[in-house]
Each structure stands twice: as structure tokens, then as C-alpha cells.
């Protein structure tokens with residue numbers, strides 16, 4: 001698929017030579033789901049992965065590495081813009097709006113030292129008429145490539161998310177398109193494509209932070225897709241052992257994690273995955289890290305009750321167990337984003353009656 005405006009190639013940082021404690025993650029191969037047997041097999045790989053490890057790799061999708069490289073090049077050029085250009089794109093973060101640019105330094109990540117986050121985020125919502133105003137005033141690096149950016153986001157839906165939702169539905173004993181239909185691209189939902197930049201800390205700061213650059217948390221949607229980038233920093237906490245392990249960048253894959261909404265919809269059968277950002281290994285600690293992510297979320301008006309599925313009989317989510325009102329996806333997004341985007345530091349706050357925002361060391 002051609003890129004609308006030619007972009008210089010993106011140079012990835014070399015992989016670490018250190019022998020880290022890598023997580024042993026399964027791979028869901030979408031090139032093997034053309035037959036009913038293949039679908040069943042990959043559905044089993046997926047459900048075992050999200051129930052034990054919480055993360056998996058996905059491969060075998062019809063999106064070329066050149067297109068992913070072009071997205072990294074766009075992200076890199078965006079972050080090279082002067083801060084005042086980027087600040088024109090800041091939404092009303094305190095009210096929970098997150099589509100646009102969020103500068104670094106809004107959160108204290110360590111109470112002892114007062115050090116703040118060095119993470120810049122640029123989120124682009126779905127390309128639907130509802131969000132037209134959000135897409136209207138981008139700087140040229142985004143505006144000139146908007147056709148391919150939209151196509152890339154839509155293709156992530158078609159070629160990666162739709163099959164993953166089908167496999168998840170199969171594993172839960174639901175009609176094959178049940179979850180895919182809750183995530184139709186044309187549905188109003190809070191999906192977004194994200195370019196993210198993590199700027200480095202000094203050696204002294206890193207030591208003071210206990211070699212942890214971002215505390216453990218869960219994501220709020222259903223699945224998060226993380227494009228391969230070679231700086232090792234993402235760590236995940238194994239559901240069964242509670243141990244932290246590094247996620248190894250694998251060629252031609254996205255790393256996928258299950259998130260809060262999928263946990264609610266399955267009455268905790270699928271758990272939301274806890275992950276954090278560690279200081280990269282010494283041979284990569286001097287570089288700023290760029291991330292490319294897609295956050296999938298079901299339609300805004302979906303009530304996040306446990307789905308009536310054969311595998312989920314007798315299961316209840318946090319709200320149902322306590323007899324509390326079950327929020328819609330939109331209500332949950334607004335409440336959790338407000339908590340996440342607000343200034344300062346926070347830990348174990350009540351986000352909605354029945355649900356606490358947890359931060360893990």
C-alpha cells in the first residue's frame with residue numbers, strides 16, 4: 001500500500017545485547033485461521049495467553065513492515081516539532097479528553113524525588129464525522145499523511161483486531177462475530193491511534209527511580225496493540241506467578257494485551273494485564289524511545305456487563321458482584337481518563353463506585 005507522502009526511512013535502535021529475563025509469550029498466527037480447525041487452534045492459543053500471561057504476539061496480518069516504518073517516521077517527525085506547535089494540540093485533559101497532544105511532566109512518578117514523567121503522547125481518534133474537528137488542525141507532518149494514517153488505523157481494525165475479536169469470541173463459545181460487531185469501525189467509540197515518546201532520564205535519576213520509569217497499570221479498553229520497537233522497556237506481570245518479565249521485540253509482530261473492558265465483559269475470565277516501563281538496559285538507556293500503539297474500545301453505549309456466554313456462566317465483574325450500576329464504555333472511559341490525565345500523583349483511588357484505579361511498583 002503506497003504512503004501518501006514519501007517519508008525518509010526510520011532508523012530503529014539496535015536491539016540490546018543484554019540477556020534479560022524475557023517473558024515467554026505465545027504467538028497468535030493470523031495466517032493460520034483460514035480453516036475452522038486453524039481458527040479453533042489459534043483461538044485456544046489466544047485464550048490461554050490472555051488467561052495466563054496476559055500478553056501475546058500477533059503475526060500473519062496483511063500490513064507490511066514498510067507501512068509500520070512509515071508510521072514511526074511520522075511519529076518521529078511529529079515529536080521533532082517545536083513544543084509550541086505541539087501545545088496547540090492539547091485537549092482539555094483535566095476533563096478527561098485525551099485526543100490530541102499531552103506534554104510530558106504532568107505526573108509525579110516518584111514522591112521522594114518529585115521527578116515527573118517524560119512521556120509525550122499524541123492520540124488520534126477514529127476517522128468518523130463525529131471527530132472531524134479533532135482532525136481539522138493538524139501540523140503538516142500529520143495533515144500531509146492523513147490519508148495513509150486513516151487507512152493504517154482502519155487496516156489495523158480489519159486485519160488485526162477483527163480476527164483477534166473473532167478468535168476471542170470463538171474461545172468464549174460466542175457467535176464468531178459477536179465481539180467484532182461491538183467494535184465496528186463505524187461505531188462511535190473511543191479507539192485511538194497513538195504516537196508516543198519516552199524521553200530518557202539521567203543515570204542518577206534512573207537510580208533514584210529504582211530503575212523504573214513508569215509504574216505498573218492496566219489499560220482501559222479491550223485490546224491494546226503495540227508495534228515492535230527494539231528498545232527493551234516494557235515489563236509485564238505474569239497473572240499466575242506475579243513475576244515481572246521483559247517483553248522481547250519480535251519481528252513482524254504486534255504485542256497485544258487484554259485490558260479493563262474485556263475483563264468486565266468476561267466477568268474476570270480474561271484479566272486486564274498489569275504492565276510497566278522499566279529503565280532500558282544499559283546499552284539502550286541513552287536513547288529516547290518512540291512507541292506506536294492502537295487502543296481498541298467497544299462502542300460507547302455498550303453496558304460493560306458480563307456477556308451471556310457458555311464459558312462465562314456464573315461469572316460476575318466488579319460492579320455486578322457488589323450490586324452496583326454497571327457503567328457504559330463511555331462512562332468508564334471518561335472516569336478513568338479523568339483519573340489518569342489529572343495532574344499530580346495518585347494511587348488506589350476510587351474511579352467509579354466498585355472500581356479502583358491501581359498503580360503497581
Ligand SMILES: [Fe+2]
Nearest residue numbers: 217218219275
Ligand atoms: Fe499501558
